[in-house]
Amino acid sequence: MNAPGNNQMIAPKIQKQLVNACAVETTNAILADLGDRWFTLLLDEARDCSVKEQMAVVIRYVNKHGEVIERFMAVVHVATTTAACLKEAIDSLFAKYGLSVARLRGQGYDGASNMSGEFNGLKSLIMKENPYALYVHCFAHQLQLVVVAVAQANQYVCDFMWIVGSIVNTSASSCKRADKLRQLEHDRKVKLLER
Template identity: 85%
Template sequence: MSSEVEIVVDPGLQKLIEEYDVGVRDHIRKEYVAMGGVGSAHNEARIQFEGVKNQRQSVEYSFLSGKHEIKVAYRRRLTAILKVIRFLLLQGLLFRGHDESSTSFNRGNFLEFLKWYSSECQEVVAVVGMNAPGNNQMIAPKIQKQLVNACVVETTSAILADLGDRWSTLLLDKAHDCSVKEKMTIVIRYVNKYGEVIERFMAIVHVATTTAVCLKEAIDSLFAKYGLSVVRLRGQGYDGASNMSREFNSLKSLIMKENSYARYVHCFAHQLQLVFIVVVQVNQYVCDFMWIVGSIVDTSASSCKRADKLRQLEYDRIDKLLER
């Protein structure tokens, strides 16, 4: 029997008794005992090592499973919050509330809509609000701004991908808000691959002054940021202000120096306004009519009582006409 089965003397290389065939296990056990019990001790050590190894693998599996669950919860929380942000951005609604404390009855559009959305979806309610880790609820104003900026980047990337290398027209107008800063709105107009005329709002750029040079620098900076080129322009549309449309040293002329194909088109809405003003000034009847209408609006709009009185007088007048 000993000639058929080779016994390894080195304990580090000896196999477990269970690894031998059933018919030779008694012989192997006797040989291990004859060698001073080293084999048995080594066998016991091997068994303990395997137990520790299995325990470590169980701990690692539990750790990986917990880590995977954290990732799933984070992904669900982020997806739910992004859906709320996309809805508020699409509707142009404010995010913040006047009182966002836990005792407030109206914490603002973002928090209230997230609360409503989580109440309608069991998968979401389990990962947001009080069910989320205290340092990972993702509802802080700073986090909201970061996610909004991420949406802006993705939206702009989609617009640029749709634009591609097609010819386009640049549309500009000034704008200002409660911050009392001079700003410029930039819109790109182009024809997509389906032959549809598309107008996409690109950005609102703060400008220090409204000089043609300052506006041109702002456009160049924005085009460089998005990888656009003035050479690809085939049109530019502004109002009739002198800094925009005059023949020399205007924004129109500065762009046409780089690209003579970027033809200037006067804003149609502004043209209509100018025509309307001229017509009103020439026709005395129309001028008087507009003055009367303006006076009525100013008088009635300045007081709720006056507005109600005007509505009641008009209602009584129509009622008498119907009776006749």
């Protein structure tokens, strides 16, 4: 109420600064909770809609209450998905946040050779620095592989997934269609409430 009417902070530059400030404070809170405890590193890389390779970084640790905590730390742009490039990005991230590879006790990635390769994979590069950073294949990725294999073996499941995919693609491909579907659902609920 005491601020001027034009002080709405809606300029894109200001909004980006606010978001960045929130991200910094959140990261500082995570690092404070982590303290000097051991932690595990979980990574996955993917190409975003602007066709840039991005690496998502998550850490997992046990807090002072004995609870297993998993926190998203950052999305890091990587030039390529080679193990050396990913390792360089991790080293840079660790330096930025004051994390040490010596405190790393686990690694979790998918089964791609650049990540889990026995000789030249990211797993091997990290284990050369810290042999206690044991590698575990990502269970979510393993579950996805099992679901895909089971779905492909069962024609009913295959057909169901194809139908669901078609519905999602049809409804989500157009903003107008999505708005129309929302409006139809809204109208249906209003009629049910009126009864």
